[in-house]
Amino acid sequence: MTREAAGAAEDQPEPVEPAVPAVPAVPAVPAASAAPAASRAGRNVPLSIAVSLALGAAVLVSLLTVRQIFVGVVAAAVAVGSYELATALRRASDIRVTIWPVLVGGQAMVWLSWPFGRNGLLAAFVLTVLACMVWRFAGGIDGYLRDLSASVLTAAYVPLLASFAAMLVVVEDGVARVLCFLVLVVCSDTGGFAAGVLFGKHPMAKVISPKKSWEGFAGSMVAGIVAGILSLTLLLDGQWWQGALFGAALVCTATIGDLVESLIKRDLKIKDMGHLLPAHGGVMDRLDSLLPAAVVSWLLLRLFVPH
Template identity: 75%
Template structure:
């Protein structure tokens, strides 16, 4: 859920840019350059604050409401990813089994945890295989492969966030997870925008820089250490490892979604959130980080 791309390099990666104040014809000036972040930053911040407030309210009141928020995000993200696959590559995922199965994964992970999640995932895959049969052989493997990818990438990963909140101190576990991911985004964005010079993956995400990654790592480790120590009574080294691991998974998640969008030749997964694009454009770093958060916190601080 970053307010913008995590980190922006200032050195151009393509042709030399036109001077910012150059006049085109007559007295008509060229339009001002786009913001360095490539997003409407005030709108992005406002949306991020509203989403964060909704999550905090749910965690501080009735934790099942947080599971409902995850379920809504799963349905929206699945819909957006299915639409992007259709627009970009004419891939027809089995949408209805994915929507129903995704809800089953999220809600069954609350009372039954891993057993409920795995059962729902397997049944969703089977439903996808059967649902696509009437469409014939042409594109069957492609469509089923994309459907299983969607089932794993969105509802399966997101369900680990729902399982975080099951424990007695589940609200604190979710807050630790979200704080680190947000600090990763903010640290990377601010550092990359000011100091970014060396692209991390120029063919995938030209605006990401190694300097921004260092900023993310510093912010993530600091946030993880403080969050785990003060919210979960853990050790400082556990928090530091937790923060570093989430910075890595958040970065990988962002790069994976960037590569998917490049393959599909689209800019955003959707247009739902002003200043952000689609909801999937904000879930990219959260989804894999939820899995690692559940694993590490379960190892370091058993419920």
């Protein structure tokens, strides 16, 4: 190549690559559109309400038709709740509840409380404890005290407390008594839920139940006292102050029951006791506030409105 040709080649501009048209950026999809954000309630609220209404309808039908059906509803809840608690204990901590004595004894507690009252309930509970002691012999020495303690706890926590709900319906005005009990617990839960979601800022027991707030407890107390006054005066011809005390006592008891079950689940490191009820968890997750409240209802209604 001649010097002139080389110089001409150097003077030529370098080829320019064709520009690639810019691709417009795809806007990021908000996280909320990929999956619905969790509500402050932590549950599917519409589904939770639907399940609650279905359960309430079943209880009302049993009360307004044949009262013995309500005892059957209690007995079924006791069986499922006892099994859920025993299963949770075994899966989380390898604690082996003597399930058959607890299940059979639990049914005996509920059904014997109808004709024989407290005597039938106490006799069935004592026999259940004895049966648990003997049944566990087959498991040997290792873990005997641990398993026996859990078995007695299960028998006392679920069927023993639930039997007081069955005893509420035994007397002539038993349907009204059960309705007072259930209305109070439902109003306490609803008032606490609404106030907690709307105004909850100060945790009541942060380690045990982070979502439970003092504002929610105040909502439960207001709803419970109003419901207590209305239910006792309208359904049982009680005094307004009796209804107020009844409502306040049941709100406190139901809250304690809720915290106790939350503490058990925290200890076992589980979210729910079971998965039978959509958006609720297990049956035990619905019985937590009802079980201790049934005992207090039975005691206070016998005191305020003797039969």
